[in-house]
Amino acid sequence: MTIVPSSLVEQPRLASPPPAGPRKESGWRRRDRRWGYVFVGPQLIGMAIFVLVPFLGSMVLAFASWDGLSELTWVGFDNFISQLQDPLLLRSILNTLLIAAITVPIGLGFSVVIAVALEKLKTRTLYLVLFFAPVVTSTVAVAMIWQQMLRADGVLSSSISKIFGIAPPDWLGDPGLALISVCIVSIWASMGLNVIIFLAGLQNISPSVIEAAKLDGAGALGIFWSIRLPLLSPIIFFSSVIAFISSLQTFDVVFVLTANAGPDNATRTIVYHIYDLGFGRFEFGPSSAAAVILLLLTLVITFIQFGVQKKVVHYEDGAE
Template sequence: MTSMAPPRRKGWKERDKRWGWFFIAPQGIGLLLFTLIPFIGSFVLGFTEWNGFGMPRWAGLTNFIDQFTDPLLGRAIINTLLIAAITVPIGLALAIIVSVLLNGIRGRAIYLVMFFAPVVTSMVAVAMLWQQLLRRDGWISTAIAAVFGTNPPDWLGDPRLALAAVCMVTIWASLGLNVVIFLAGLQNIPAAVLEAAQIDGAGPIRRMLSIILPMLSPIIFFQSVIAFISSLQTFDLVFVLVKNAGPDNATRTIVYHIYDLGFAKAEFGVSSAASVILLAITLVITAAQFALQKRFVHYEV
């Protein structure tokens, strides 16, 4: 009586591996063509002088030196960091408050749809809508003038208010996504833990500070990293809402600075150097966030 031969497991593994490479190939090709190759090309181009025609000419560190001494880049960095420093903490705090309020009511799906609508709307459309609301004769300006008895504020024409307008629209546009993510995190908090704290006499504020926020800290950390990176890449809102860089470059961001150098002035080498500087700033801020997460992020064991 002959025994049956064991199945050829190696053949199955090889076939599964081929199918695995087949399914990840579209994403891998897209990553190679639209991310890795452009990144390498932009990095190399930052060391050259090129106006879009002919062959690039090697310039060494000249572009980087010029950018570090360019006051417009300094203004763009300050504006971008201000947008991130204002919109990220305020946006996340508002999202947590709204998600906690929605978590305790019925029929919250309709509210989620309302909050999430700006997220799936084109930022250009959002900017054009708020452009009409924030005009000197718009609803918001006229309402403020009527309530306080002053002249209507020029949100988009006053250098002191233009950046505030960008921050306000940014917070409004990103609120829905943060609310949905935080609401999902709240629903994963065991109700028994909150009930036990309530029985022990913990009020709403104590439960928020001692239970909800610590258990939401991994999600808060993740959203803060994503929000900071998104804020550092602010462009379309500035380009449409306040018409390019706004009055006196009050809303000039780093990405707009890169666009202005490359597509308005045809200085692609300098523009690429500025993009490398943006990458370095993003990496530094992200690394600092990861270094600080050990102090306030609590992971479940």
């Protein structure tokens, strides 16, 4: 018997892989992609028409002078310089920052307390509906109702006058009280959404963590301050960012609640200032410049919040 070396035996040839190239897409995948474009298309078209085009237009008008009828002329940074020197813009920025500084911490604080209280209730559906009703109600309707309540002869002023025996406060006519009135309405109108968000966050906390703290002798206040609040801090941070951006865009409450931004421009906000320049005086260049300043102010405040959150926000997985 002759043994043939394996090196001399002809090895079977393996089939060579097919040449690389674009894979043919199946028919059902093409149909699926086309239907995806059909469903996403209206949203993209709407964003392009009502968001992207106005944004680009305002960026162009910020460097031009135009009243809507005459020929557009380029003025460079003159609109920004004139606006930064305008006392009305500076007053608007101060009022807007005051509204944000008052409404955000107070609104979020009340929302956390209410969410903790509702968590203890077994039947809280009615309370959630009552708190959430202002969120889904038209802001114009809310402001009109509060306007009637805050009048000098309204329900709130009359009640204060009868209880404390003083002259009814002029909430909408006094420069100091007008801004506080806007803050009250803003807090009341936005509290329901934050309550829902915080309640969901509290229910997501593991009961075993709370039970372990109770076994260690922690009281209700200690559990809230040392466990619930730190675990809820990411949601509080998210809500604070949204609330600050919303406060910087305050307009409809001021427009309806107070006439011409209140007495002595006490409630004049940046967005109302933009509206007044653009649609009151038809100065679209300075109005667009003020809108760009608002955008930059919003970005700066948001970046500051993201910088602070690294020190005050607690994440369970350690990620920031």
